[in-house]
Amino acid sequence: MKFTISPLLNNNLKEKLQYKIDNKTKPIGALGVLEKVALQIGTIQETLEPKIKNPTILVFAGDHGIAQEGIVNPYPQEVTTQMVYNFLQGGAAINVFSETNNIDLQIIDAGVNYNFEKNLPLIHAKIDFGTKNYRLEPAMNNEQCLKAIKKGAELVEDRSKNEVNTIGFGxxxxxxxxxxxxxxxxxxxxxxxxxxxxxxxxxxEGIQNKTKVLSEVLKKHHPNNPLEALATFGGYEIAMIVGAILKAAEHKMTIIIDGFIVTSALLIAIEINKNVIDYCIFAHSSNEQGHQKMLEYLNVKPLLNFNMRLGEGTGAAMAVPVLRASTDFLNHMASFESAGVSTKSE
Incomplete structure (x- = not known):
């Protein structure tokens, strides 16, 4: 499976964007991270007047075979189904934040262990009724894994037809x-x-037991490459996010990376095409222990740190106003010349 993703190498455009940023009515660098975000989005969109258009969050739901044992999770597997219904009824945090920030929200059944009614406002993309238990066998076979990646890519392709240029995943x-x-x-x-x-x-105690179980899983399985690792350990929702991230980068969308789970999908996506990271803005630092180490591995800094670890794409939703502020100052803030404000003395 191949994705054509161009690296962001337009140095001439970057210079023009940086000049525009530096000549706003402010000291150079005074808007800090907002300036870096404006530069990145302008480079992604290949324009001096970037805009956040139709921001969208796709939330992928899937069940995991190991969860049926209840040895790594305090909540029963049925909560996945119950939360999907909560999303569809507008009752979850991601619903609230999406409405607050004017974000289009789509819920996808990637592989929930439940047969949802066809008339629900749900994107039915189920690969299977949950993955297998990787304590006993690989979570997916190769065909299922590739099918999930392809489906995630197709869903982003559909969004691109609606002029979506900014997308996040939950x-x-x-x-x-x-x-x-x-x-x-x-x-x-x-x-x-x-x-x-x-x-x-x-x-x-639960974390210690979870670590012990996963250590045993690692002794059982020895994947030969990242795709095999995804099939062995992953979930359908994670595999779909891998494909969605890659297709979004192919369409030159600004990709808002959420927390621990979405970043794990990004790690696999980068192994498929390293250029994908150029299109990513990291929403927040999750309070899940491993996420900060993921960000350090990628050598990136997140926009926010609210000690959140909810998932659902909530961190991505909270980052959208920051992206809007970044493009808005670039487009609407006066320059020294237009405002008739003197620059600093040479």
Whole structure:
């Protein structure tokens, strides 16, 4: 599966954008991170007047076979289904934040262990009724994994037809922090105990047990490449996010990376095409233990740190106003020349 993603190398445009930023009525660099974000979005959109158009968040839901045992997750697997209904009824945090920030929100059944009614306002993209238990066998076979990646890409392709140029991804799946920890370990070589966190609310004893279980999983499976690792440890929602990220970069969208789970998908996406990271803005630093180490591995800095670890794409939703502010100052703030304000003495 190939994605054609161009690196951001337009140095001439970058120089013009930087000149425009520096000549706003402010000291050079005074808007800090907002200036860097404006520069990146302008470069992605290949214009001196970038705009955030139709920002969208796709939330992918999927179940994990290991969650049926209840040994790595304090909540039962049925909560995935219950939360999907909560999303559809507008009751979750991601619904509230999306409405607050005027974001289009779409919910996708990537692989929930439940047969949803066809008339629901849900994108039906189910690959299977949850993954297999990777304590016993790989979570997916190669065909299922590739099918999920392809479906995620197709969903972003559909969004591109609606002039979406800014997109974020969220997820729901009891047990998916375990999958993310395993993928993080595989890509970064970070010890598994540094990758495992509280997830949906484990105490210290629960985290210790989760680490023990995942250590045993790593002894059982030895994937030969990142795609095989995704199939072995991942969830359908994570695999779809991999494809969605890659297709969004191919369409030169600004990609808002959420927290721990979405960043684990990004780690795999980068292994498929390293240029994808040029299109990514990192929304926040999750309070899930491994996420900060992921960000350090990628050598990136997040926009926000609210000690959140909810998932659902909530961090991405909270970052959208920052992106809007970045492009708005670039487009609407006066320059020294237009305002008749003197520049500093030479």
């Amino acid at each position: 997820e729901m799946g009891i047990g998916n922090t375990s999958s993310a920890a395993l993928l993080m370990h595989y890509i970064t070589n970070e010890p598994i105990e540094n990758c495992v966190g509280a997830g949906t609310g484990l105490n210290a």
